[in-house]
Amino acid sequence: MDFAGLTVSTADLEHGGYSCFEPVAFVDLAATPYEARDIRLPPCPLIGIGGADHPLASKLDTVVESRSQAAALGEAAISQSLAASTLVQLLRLLPSLSADDGLTAESLAYATLQGSTAHRDWIARRKIPSCDLIRGAVSLSRQGDEVIAMLNRGEAGNAIDRHMRDALHEAFVLVNMDRSISRITLRAHGKAFSLGADLGEFGTTIDPATAHMIRSRTLPAREAVRCADRFAVEIDGACIGAGLELAAFASRITATRRSWFQLPELAMGVLPGAGGCVSVTRRIGRQRTALMVLSGRRVGARQALEWGLIDALVD
8 A cells, every 4th residue: 555645644635735536545643733724625535544532533534543454444445436435425424414314315325326337347246145035024013012023034144125125114104103102123033133235136226316216215214213212123143234224223222242243335336325324323423434334344242332333232
């Protein structure tokens, strides 16, 4: 990684003078004066190297302690430059938006990337799991004033296909219509809570504008956010992509110690598009969200608890 050619100073950033068109930029916080004024962020990820307690650190897209960590993020950003740049621009915007407006902005950003060459290349190369005949379903049961929603596609790792997506949307619509329901708890059958969106369905809607309209009408997050104070999640095992994105809207999340979490969308040439840019950011902040997406790495249950991605560990 050529840090020399990609490292910028506060002088470059302060007066809008930064005009580099590189896919990623770094700031050496140890060599940066503390009296830095307001800066103008470039349209690419701006990654700080050094201590998170530096006065400038909170203004950057994410911060890591070492150059080796920074290099890994930089390589990921370079390999998927359009997705990485769109991601950080969206994350910078979200704190100023309501949850509903944030979901709209996320969907529009996702739609932009759906039409990219990088995403279409990934679709052409993808390996599709052999679970096409296992139709997704959500089982609902009511116990007094509580509803239990069970992801019921364990043989496919509870990958969320359009059938499961629509069933989840309907479940949250039901909760929002019936105020006698005090809580909806989301659980899952099988070894994994959810492996994310069904990879076999990527690219089935070719037109990005049509895909955006479908998300606007049927995305479960649209309804989940309206009953977040009555929404709880119990996670066991892998919680990836769309599964994590929906779960993060809950007011209470518990997870077993063997659980782990991941947002792998960058490698696909897109960003989290099931509500995760909104929900995960509201739980752990935009910098840690950027770190999760840019790195694509797994986050263990204990780290998730320390960050606030989950609320408690259970046996």
